[in-house]
Amino acid sequence: MSPDPRFDGPGPEEVWLTALKEGRFLLQHCRTCHACRFPPALVCGACGSSEIEWKEASGRGTIYSTTTVRERDNNYNVSLVDLAEGARMMSRVDGVSPDEVRIGMEVQARIVAEPEPIVLFAPSAGGAS
Template identity: 60%
Template sequence: MESTAPTDPRFDGPGPDAQYRQALLEGRFVLQHCEDCSAARFPPALVCRNCGSARLAWRASPGAGEVYATTTVRDRAGDYNVAIVELEQGARMMSRIDGIAADAVRMGLQVQAHIVPGDEPFVVFTPIAEGTA
C-alpha cells in the first residue's frame, strides 16, 4: 500500500548543518533567516527559534558583530578566549577572537568573521581596528 501522506521537503537532501559546512568549505559565511519573522539564526536548524516557522533561507553574512560575552580559559598550552559574538543580523555564535591577547577581549569589542579553511572549516573573529568598518 502506497502512502499518500504529505512529505516534508526539509528532510530531502543534506540537513542544515551539512549545508552550513558546505558553504564554509566554499569560503562562504552564511546564516539562516526566517522568511516569516525575519530573524537570523545560528546554529542552523529546521525551524525558526523565534516563531517556529519552517521557512528558513540561507543568506550571506558580512560577518561584522560585537563581543556579547567572553571568558579567558587558562591552560598549560596557553591562555585562549571563548566568546559569544552577536552578529549585526542579530544571531549569536560561540567562537574565539584571534589577533588580540585572550584577556584583552572585552564585551562590546567590534569584530569581523573569518573562515579558517581545512577539512572541517570554522569561523573565528578578529577585532576591527578603530576607524575602519
C-alpha cells in the same frame, strides 16, 4: 499526506559546513518573522516556521561576553558574538591576547581551516563600541 520538504536534500548542518568549505559564511533567516538564527536548524527558533532561507553573513559582530581559558601551554578566549544580522554565536577572537578581548569590542569574522573550516573573529578597525 505529502512529504515534508525540510527533509529533502542535505540537512542544515551539512549546508553550513559545505558553505564554510567554499569560503562562505551563511546564516539562516526566517521568511515568516525575519529572525536570523544560529546554529542551523530545520525550523525558526523564534516562531517555529519551516520557511528558512540561507543568506550571506556580513561577518560583523560585537562581543557579548568572553572568558579566558587558561591552560599550561596556551591561553585562549571563548566569546559569544552578537552578529550584525541578529544571531549570536560562540567562537573565539584571534589576533590579540585573550585578556584584551572586551565586551562591546567590534569584530570581523573569517573562515579558518583547523583542520575543518570554522568561523573565528578578529578585532575590527572600529575597536570597542
